[in-house]
Amino acid sequence: xxxxxxxxxxxxxxxxxxxxxxxxxxxxxxxxxxxxxxxxxxxxxxxxxxxxxxxxxxxxxxxxxxxxxxxxxxxxxxxxxxxxxxxxxxxxxxxxxxxxxxxxxxxxxxxxxxxxxxxxxxxxxxxxxxxxxxxxxxxxxxxxxxxxxxxxxxxxxxxxxxxxxxxxxxxxxxxxxxxxxxxxxxxxxxxxxxxxxxxxxxxxxxxxxxxxxxxxxxxxxxxxxxxxxxxxxxxxxxxxxxxxxxxxxxxxxxxxxxxxxxxxxxx
Numbered sequence: 001x002x003x004x005x006x007x008x009x010x011x012x013x014x015x016x017x018x019x020x021x022x023x024x025x026x027x028x029x030x031x032x033x034x035x036x037x038x039x040x041x042x043x044x045x046x047x048x049x050x051x052x053x054x055x056x057x058x059x060x061x062x063x064x065x066x067x068x069x070x071x072x073x074x075x076x077x078x079x080x081x082x083x084x085x086x087x088x089x090x091x092x093x094x095x096x097x098x099x100x101x102x103x104x105x106x107x108x109x110x111x112x113x114x115x116x117x118x119x120x121x122x123x124x125x126x127x128x129x130x131x132x133x134x135x136x137x138x139x140x141x142x143x144x145x146x147x148x149x150x151x152x153x154x155x156x157x158x159x160x161x162x163x164x165x166x167x168x169x170x171x172x173x174x175x176x177x178x179x180x181x182x183x184x185x186x187x188x189x190x191x192x193x194x195x196x197x198x199x200x201x202x203x204x205x206x207x208x209x210x211x212x213x214x215x216x217x218x219x220x221x222x223x224x225x226x227x228x229x230x231x232x233x234x235x236x237x238x239x240x241x242x243x244x245x246x247x248x249x250x251x252x253x254x255x256x257x258x259x260x261x262x263x264x265x266x267x
Contacts, residue, residue, distance in 0.1 A: 003232040005030030008081040010073065012062060012123060013091030015042035017193040018143065021220025022088055022227050027055030029228055034077050036062040037091060064091045064119030074126045084130040086231040089120040089165075090143040098157045109157045116161035117168065124172055128181065137180025139231045142169050143223070144187040144242065149250050162187075166242050173240030182239035184230045189246025191218040210257040213248030 009026050013019040015037035023033045027050050035046050035057055043059040050057040060076060063069045077084055093115035098108055124140055131138030147159040148166055169185040176183070190208040192200060205217065226245050229235050244250050259265065 001028055001030065003029040003228060003234065004086075007031045007085040007231065008034070008077065008083055009086035009088065009231060010034045010036065010077055010084060010127070011088040011090060012064065013037050014088075015039045015046060016195050018188065018191055018220045018223050019088075019090045020046055021193075021224040022090060023057065024050065025221060025224035025228050026086075026231065027053075027057055029232070031086065031231070032081060033057045034060050034073070036060045036073055038063050062091070064123070065114045067122055070119070070122050070126055073123075074130060078130050083134055084127055084138065085134060085136075086139050086141070087123065087127045087131075088141045088143065088227055088231070089123055091119060092116045092143070092145075092162075093158075098155055100154060101156050104157055112157040113161050113164075116158065117164040120165055121168055124168070124183070128176055128179075131181045132176075132179050134180075136233075137182070139235070140172060140181065140183040141227050141230045142183070142185040144169075144185045146187050146189050146244065146246050146250055148187065149244075169242060170240045177239055182230075182235070184235075184239060185242045186223055186226050186230070187242060187244045187246065187250075188223050189218050189244070189249045191220060191223060193220055207257075208249070210260065211249050211252075212246070213251065216247070218245065218247060 004026055009031045011019055011023045011033060014023040014035045023035055023046060026033050035043050037043055040061055047057045047059045060073050062073045074084065093112050098104060098112060120142060142165050144165045145162040147155050148163040152159065166185055169183050172183040208217065222245055226243060
């Protein structure tokens with residue numbers, strides 16, 4: 001349980017959901033974790049939970065749409081711990097109902113892009129100088145989305161922003177790789193969290209489960225385990241990768257669920 005021993009990790013958007021799962025696993029593996037987000041009460045509750053179990057964590061307010069807030073996060077983290085080894089860009093505005101191309105307003109589009117790609121870009125830009133100071137560089141893990149895997153009936157702005165995260169991952173990996181800084185992207189499938197479980201309709205769960213290769217939905221720890229690997233020295237030769245953690249949902253042709261209902265292998 002020491003795969004991240006001695007590392008200092010910043011996990012954005014870690015006051016709820018997937019971010020909490022990532023932060024908990026990082027601490028269990030020996031990292032010192034900065035929990036950050038806009039909801040101070042929730043963030044401090046996460047820190048309390050972690051420290052009660054013997055881990056080391058601290059909370060820092062951060063708003064991904066506020067550049068001064070992002071700068072302050074990294075300045076204070078470096079001042080407190082003397083280094084930054086890992087950044088997980090998890091914070092995002094999940095606009096699952098942001099609409100079709102012919103429905104979206106520019107205000108809706110801009111709000112999602114400001115959070116999901118502009119915020120990720122700026123956090124990445126801010127952390128690079130600190131990671132360059134490390135003898136062993138650092139690891140940046142972007143949390144993407146399966147929404148960026150193909151066209152859908154809605155979520156247009158969110159999907160386009162997350163598609164931008166895919167490309168940002170590869171550009172970052174190429175441009176700072178020689179500085180021993182790695183950058184990878186994790187694309188979650190349907191992740192059921194304590195916050196969203198009651199809001200996800202059973203019909204939606206059934207649709208997803210019929211297309212997932214394994215026999216369950218995802219949980220925050222599924223994403224956390226992949227992030228631990230990408231943050232650790234075990235993945236020192238892995239960079240520029242976009243990894244799906246979706247139960248195999250995007251690894252098959254789109255007609256599988258319908259043919260299963262027909263008890264048929266093909267037409």
